[in-house]
Amino acid sequence: MDIGKMAFYQKYRSKQFSELIGQDHISLTLVEAIKSDRLAHAYLLTGPRGTGKTSTARLLAKAINCQEICDQRKKGEELSGEICDKCDSCKEIAESRSVDVIEIDAASHTGVDDIRELIDKARFSPVKSPKKIYIIDEVHMLSKSAFNALLKTLEEPPSHVVFILATTEVNKLPATILSRTQRYDFKRVSKQDIIKNLKRIIDSEKIKITDGALELIAISAEGGHRDAVGLLEQVASFSKDIKEDDVRNILGISRLKDRILFIGAIFNNNPEEGLKIAHRLYADGSDILQFSKDIAEILRKVLLLKISDNIVLDDITEESAQEMKKLGEKVTIDFIVDFINEMIKSFPLIKDASLPLLPLEMVVIKCSNIELKTSNTEGQKSESLLAGSQVKNQGLGDKKPIKNEDSSIKEKSKPADKVEVVEGTKLLEKSDTVSAPVLEMTLDLWQKVIEETKNANTSLAALLRDTKPIEIGEDKIVLGVKFAFHKDRISDHKNCSALESIITGITGKKLKISCKLVERKKQIKVEGSGEDLEKAAEEIFA
Numbered sequence: 010m011d012i013g014k015m016a017f018y019q020k021y022r023s024k025q026f027s028e029l030i031g032q033d034h035i036s037l038t039l040v041e042a043i044k045s046d047r048l049a050h051a052y053l054l055t056g057p058r059g060t061g062k063t064s065t066a067r068l069l070a071k072a073i074n075c076q077e078i079c080d081q082r083k084k085g086e087e088l089s090g091e092i093c094d095k096c097d098s099c100k101e102i103a104e105s106r107s108v109d110v111i112e113i114d115a116a117s118h119t120g121v122d123d124i125r126e127l128i129d130k131a132r133f134s135p136v137k138s139p140k141k142i143y144i145i146d147e148v149h150m151l152s153k154s155a156f157n158a159l160l161k162t163l164e165e166p167p168s169h170v171v172f173i174l175a176t177t178e179v180n181k182l183p184a185t186i187l188s189r190t191q192r193y194d195f196k197r198v199s200k201q202d203i204i205k206n207l208k209r210i211i212d213s214e215k216i217k218i219t220d221g222a223l224e225l226i227a228i229s230a231e232g233g234h235r236d237a238v239g240l241l242e243q244v245a246s247f248s249k250d251i252k253e254d255d256v257r258n259i260l261g262i263s264r265l266k267d268r269i270l271f272i273g274a275i276f277n278n279n280p281e282e283g284l285k286i287a288h289r290l291y292a293d294g295s296d297i298l299q300f301s302k303d304i305a306e307i308l309r310k311v312l313l314l315k316i317s318d319n320i321v322l323d324d325i326t327e328e329s330a331q332e333m334k335k336l337g338e339k340v341t342i343d344f345i346v347d348f349i350n351e352m353i354k355s356f357p358l359i360k361d362a363s364l365p366l367l368p369l370e371m372v373v374i375k376c377s378n379i380e381l382k383t384s385n386t387e388g389q390k391s392e393s394l395l396a397g398s399q400v401k402n403q404g405l406g407d408k409k410p411i412k413n414e415d416s417s418i419k420e421k422s423k424p425a426d427k428v429e430v431v432e433g434t435k436l437l438e439k440s441d442t443v444s445a446p447v448l449e450m451t452l453d454l455w456q457k458v459i460e461e462t463k464n465a466n467t468s469l470a471a472l473l474r475d476t477k478p479i480e481i482g483e484d485k486i487v488l489g490v491k492f493a494f495h496k497d498r499i500s501d502h503k504n505c506s507a508l509e510s511i512i513t514g515i516t517g518k519k520l521k522i523s524c525k526l527v528e529r530k531k532q533i534k535v536e537g538s539g540e541d542l543e544k545a546a547e548e549i550f551a
């Protein structure tokens with residue numbers, strides 16, 4: 010093969026254990042084992058994709074059959090543990106043409122019976138090398154019959170056979186395999202290590218690249234060294250003078266952008282937009298499970314950044330961090346936590362579903378909180394499925410007080426655990442409890458306000474679906490809104506006065522509207538006793 014045309018990853022594949030990137034704990038152990046001739050007959054290499062499992066398997070195969078190492082050993086010479094990479098055996102393995110090294114990719118191999126036969130043939134001696142070596146990649150995907158053949162061989166392995174098994178999903182392997190192999194866990198490669206290795210390639214390929222661009226590539230690879238090299242190659246094929254924007258454009262931190270847009274759509278209560286993004290990605294052949302995991306990961310970052318300004322996330326750029334912070338301002342912490350929970354719950358469903366989009370679509374719809382379209386009671390019942398799960402918890406004996414109308418209605422005179430006083434608002438009466446009847450009535454009237462608004466301005470009415478009165482004064486009404494975006498829209502002068510006149514029309518009272526951003530589950534925060542408030546509300550909404 011013309012080495013100039015080889016893919017970067019093949020061309021710069023580690024040629025020695027000491028060149029393995031970010032897996033020192035493994036390479037040191039293996040080198041020691043080679044030096045002292047203490048090799049196992051079955052190895053299990055596990056860890057995320059692109060972290061060096063296959064490279065290690067090949068190095069190990071080379072070391073086991075290296076003619077030079079074998080000669081040195083025979084002569085009783087001290088070994089360095091490094092591979093010669095020059096002898097026939099080393100060369101043949103490097104070019105994948107060694108008759109005694111059998112490489113099987115269980116993920117892509119279709120000839121199921123062939124694999125079983127191959128494994129069955131382990132009992133025959135190697136042709137010309139000291140050992141017959143089986144490298145089985147993604148071993149958890151072997152067919153049942155092949156798997157049984159493997160197990161049988163592992164139970165009583167012929168002395169001339171070495172198995173090197175690799176997998177990204179070690180949890181799918183039975184204990185019978187685990188107990189018969191020497192296991193090595195590969196870690197995600199740190200950003201620094203990835204950059205260090207990329208620099209080696211950049212120097213050798215005479216590529217010019219800015220530090221920012223290099224960092225972006227390392228971050229996009231998410232700890233997978235092979236991906237980082239692949240990304241570099243992709244960018245380098247467009248330009249030999251790479252800047253941050255080139256990386257962004259070509260690799261599409263479009264990937265990150267899609268995810269941010271998707272989250273933004275849900276935060277802005279725009280399920281239609283969220284669904285559109287999901288459908289487009291699916292049509293483009295994107296891995297929906299990966300997409301969902303990315304969403305959960307970004308939400309985690311949004312959450313952490315919302316909780317503290319001092320949290321340092323070293324795997325995103327400063328620019329992305331700012332973008333995520335801004336995103337987090339639109340919603341409450343509770344909401345993000347719920348959203349993350351819904352995403353996590355969807356993973357196994359997406360994985361198993363014949364329609365992988367469906368569970369994701371369900372999350373979009375649940376989290377966008379598009380209920381309250383039907384009758385008031387029904388709306389309250391479904392007060393976002395997210396909140397609903399909390400109410401269920403309470404029913405199961407969870408003592409955590411939940412500050413929403415559902416709980417107040419269920420447990421009539423249960424005191425609200427914490428009453429929030431909104432500054433500058435004079436309430437009619439004071440007390441410690443939240444009374445259900447008042448809230449119900451208030452919501453009932455509120456529903457009328459929404460219905461009325463629908464006739465005048467449907468987009469305003471849509472905004473009100475997620476909005477509820479949280480305080481009622483002599484001459485003012487405070488609306489609790491869930492999203493900053495909604496607050497802005499409702500507070501808009503035109504919308505505000507339209508709504509005020511509708512409220513006046515229904516209640517006969519002139520009430521000045523103000524909006525306040527509230528936690529999604531803490532929408533009803535009132536000061537005042539139940540009874541007195543009931544009266545007060547009767548007076549207002551008489």
Ligand SMILES: [Zn+2]
Pocket residue numbers: 074075076077078092093094095096097098099
């Ligand atoms: Zn060799």
